[in-house]
Amino acid sequence: MTLFPVSITVNENIYQREVEPRLLLSDFLRHELGLTGTHVGCEHGVCGACTILFDGEAARSCLMFAVQADGHSITTVEGLADPHSSSQLRANEETEGRLHPLQQAFWEAHGLQCGFCTPGILMTLVPFLRQNPNPTEDEIRHALSGNLCRCTGYQHIVDAVKIASEKMREFEIRNP
């Protein structure tokens, strides 16, 4: 079995490992790096629980091999809250050490019950709100269609996104 050396930037830290080509990026994050915030549900790209940012854009980490991420930049849910967040993600000085506004809104609106789907949903919504800072409810629901939640019926998640988008616009919080 040939191992491939990789150098992958995750949440602004560079990790160097040797990996088997068949190692999924989701398993690399969880088992090699211990970043278990990225959840693994269906492993065929349907549930969205493993969604991460690959070079800033949302992608399923279960549909990529870790070798493919060599030289690329990954953001996981662990990278959202300060002080772990990247400088790009950091909202402003006042939010230093706090949850990302989207995480805060999920907390306020009770946007989760069991929480299994939450990391993937957050990583889907971060680029969504960057591209569409003032979404309608329809657009929010459409954006959530690639992430399965089996607890909440989505209503509180939608509420959380509305709260987050309002706050982020109000305080002109920069989003990656």
Place this chain on the structure above:
Amino acid sequence: MKPAPFDYRVPDSIEQALALMREHGDEAKILAGGQSLVPAMNFRIVQPSLLVDINRIPGLDHVREEGGALRLGAMTRERQLELDPQVAERAPLLAEAAPFIAHPQIRNRGTLGGSLVNADPAAELPVLMLALEARLKARNAAGERWVASEAFFAGMFTTALAPDEILVEIEIPFMPPRTGWSFVEVAPRAGDYALMGVAALVTLDGSGACRRAKLVYLNAGDGPVDAKEAARLLDGEKLTNGLIVAAAELAGEKEITPYGNVHTSPEFQRHLAKALTKKALNQAKQRAEVNLP
């Protein structure tokens, strides 16, 4: 599930990739976006002994105009089809239909060429290529050839590509003047595989009569289904409501062969095909009429 072990190569030129395919084509798979291949590998439905990752080959994801046509690199991401202004201008049908392909998370990785080579009968891109009469450029170590979309799709998950060939480029001719387009589909939930869908193109002559029509269906047979009889019915005619209904009936009853699945019966798919055809033809006609003198 986890994929079975495989060897992995990541060539940095197309020549290197073609040499690998010449040597290992029968048991190797090309890794493009991986959004269909990797799930199939995770389930061990597909167990290639070698994966040739072409993501690091430069120059395979271009969008440019050449000789009255749009040229798209096979590694162009589906998300780019959706967002690129040149695609929107030159192939508005493609830009408008792209958001129907799965979810943004999938489109960020999934590629045009990968979807075409996968040839899933329920996929949007094969249908769009057939409707747009795209040509596909295949290369092997010995040379290259252009294949018409019509000849490329050879059945369920099957294409005309030889084991040593790689799809490298797609050429989409500009739409003739006075051409309208439409893409409509019905899916249980946004981003899911559609139960039925249709791409329609209508070109009108100066008098407003139909000079040429195209109707291509997804999830309606072993591959993208080109309803030629229904399209021929419209040739030379004014697109009246009665004629549109007749074309929808003909395509929905005679030309498609939907199989049904856990979400739908074949009868419901035929019903959807007829309803969607009417909607698509009306929209395409209206858009074509905008450019009438």
